[in-house]
Amino acid sequence: MTDTSTATSATGASGASGAEKRPNELLTSWFVRSGWSKGELARQVNRRARQLGANHISTDTSRVRRWLDGENPREPIPRILSELFSERFGCVVAVEDLGLRTARQSPSASGVDLPWTAPQTVALLSEFSRSDLMLARRGFLGSSLALSAGPALIEPMQRWLVPSPQPPRAEPDPAPSARRVGRLSQPELDLLESTTMMFRQWDAQCGGGLRRKAVVGQLHEVTDLLQEPQPQETTRRLFKVAAELAELAGWMSYDVGLQPTAQKYFVLALHAAKEAGDKPLGSYVLSSMSRQMIHLGRPDDALELIHLAQYGSRDCASPRTQAMLHAMEARAYANMGQPGRCKRAVRMAEDVFADADEWDEPDPDWIRFFSEAELHGENSHSFRDLAYVAGRSPTYASLAEPLMRRAVELFATDGEHQRSYALNLIGMATVHLLQREPERGAALAEQAMAVGKTVRSERVNTRIRKTVDTAVRDFGGLAAVVDLTDRLAVELPEAAEAV
Numbered sequence: 001m002t003d004t005s006t007a008t009s010a011t012g013a014s015g016a017s018g019a020e021k022r023p024n025e026l027l028t029s030w031f032v033r034s035g036w037s038k039g040e041l042a043r044q045v046n047r048r049a050r051q052l053g054a055n056h057i058s059t060d061t062s063r064v065r066r067w068l069d070g071e072n073p074r075e076p077i078p079r080i081l082s083e084l085f086s087e088r089f090g091c092v093v094a095v096e097d098l099g100l101r102t103a104r105q106s107p108s109a110s111g112v113d114l115p116w117t118a119p120q121t122v123a124l125l126s127e128f129s130r131s132d133l134m135l136a137r138r139g140f141l142g143s144s145l146a147l148s149a150g151p152a153l154i155e156p157m158q159r160w161l162v163p164s165p166q167p168p169r170a171e172p173d174p175a176p177s178a179r180r181v182g183r184l185s186q187p188e189l190d191l192l193e194s195t196t197m198m199f200r201q202w203d204a205q206c207g208g209g210l211r212r213k214a215v216v217g218q219l220h221e222v223t224d225l226l227q228e229p230q231p232q233e234t235t236r237r238l239f240k241v242a243a244e245l246a247e248l249a250g251w252m253s254y255d256v257g258l259q260p261t262a263q264k265y266f267v268l269a270l271h272a273a274k275e276a277g278d279k280p281l282g283s284y285v286l287s288s289m290s291r292q293m294i295h296l297g298r299p300d301d302a303l304e305l306i307h308l309a310q311y312g313s314r315d316c317a318s319p320r321t322q323a324m325l326h327a328m329e330a331r332a333y334a335n336m337g338q339p340g341r342c343k344r345a346v347r348m349a350e351d352v353f354a355d356a357d358e359w360d361e362p363d364p365d366w367i368r369f370f371s372e373a374e375l376h377g378e379n380s381h382s383f384r385d386l387a388y389v390a391g392r393s394p395t396y397a398s399l400a401e402p403l404m405r406r407a408v409e410l411f412a413t414d415g416e417h418q419r420s421y422a423l424n425l426i427g428m429a430t431v432h433l434l435q436r437e438p439e440r441g442a443a444l445a446e447q448a449m450a451v452g453k454t455v456r457s458e459r460v461n462t463r464i465r466k467t468v469d470t471a472v473r474d475f476g477g478l479a480a481v482v483d484l485t486d487r488l489a490v491e492l493p494e495a496a497e498a499v
Helices: 025-034 038-052 061-069 077-089 118-135 151-161 186-206 212-226 232-255 259-276 279-295 299-312 319-335 339-353 372-389 394-412 418-434 438-452 458-475 479-491
Strands: none
Touching (some): 025 077, 186 212, 319 339, 339 372, 418 458
16 A cells, blocks of 8 residues: 555645755754664554554655655654654654644644633634544544644743633523523533543543543533533533543543644643633643643743642642642653752642641542652652653662652552553662662563553553663663563553544
8 A cells, every 4th residue: 555645746745846855854864863764764654643543654665765855745744753753852843843844724723822712712622622523533633733832832821820801790680481591400510520520530540542532522512511501600610621621631642642632632621721710720731731741851841831830829729739739840840950949849749748638628539639649659750850860860769769669559559540550660660770670670660561451551651661671771681671571572552542
């Protein structure tokens, strides 16, 4: 089968005759530094295309050579290449950075600088979730989006702090016979809120790949309700449900590797949280965006988002939420190589978390995941990240080890957060590799692999593969590492599909 998306006919991919093509020096530079061969890059493109449902794409080494020679492939290949190089280098590598062109996108389908008004928030949520559902294939929507970073991301998010206009004074209710009442009853609204909680539990237990489309479908239904006349309090609660579902859809997309799609859902979730008047929920959405930026190698952006979250919820966030934000602040400082500020944020997270159980009001469901296990896990990962930034420092690895061990112990008895259990097992394995204890690291990686098989999380799979790669690079001749590599090839699926 040929790659019809990159045909070189008169209407082909490059949009130029062969005489006009020039070698793509930018793409060549990234390609050479990646260490990949043309065949390896072609195989990765094909694998990612199948994950996207673009089964018509069948790239080979000659096609890769044409790209390097200046041919501009059609979508979704530019976005696939952007994602592959971003993952390879741990930073955002935009399509333009690769010297490629992408199709023009409508403002509603791209970018994060969106209007902060209730009707347009509803319209954008409805349009985006409907498009996601209609494509009905893993990540294909994400291939038409671009990740935003730096000022292009931070400046629009700062508008979250701008006060919303006060609604007009409510008129007296008309007589019941004249009132046009929304069709949503109180029991139905309660059920919507409890269903969102159920989806969140499924995600924690099973990973983002198992129920992502169900969450997107529920979100689309809620936007339909928001387009009907409802009492003011019902509208506020519906926006809150929409914000939680959009954040969860973003989180699940992030978990299965759909980074541009995840970012768009996060942005829309923040808009919905603002319409709901829920500042703590907005801060939680920003923390999810921050975590994504750390994953993408943008700790400066992550720190800006966390500080925005902290400032915006400074007078209303519960101790548990504040502790989570401090823990994410520590992660950002760690990845920026600032140990003093990282340690201070870790201490703040621990101190504030100690007051969580004394809070007068019950925590919302979306923050209840942040348990003692999660606190230890986040703080240990901060010290582990510091160890890597500081050139595999044994000092920071030794700070991470007891915290990670305690997190693993607690998650081992928590059947509701299997993905977190797997991620912390992987974290513990990396700490032992940093401490030059490869046998213990290999044993923990195998344990993580067993737990990882029970969740649909490409994030878990990717971290296991990276940990095994590290073990092979540093201790490749060791029998335990050889066995680990063999087990990885047999037992771990190459990719988790979103359904």
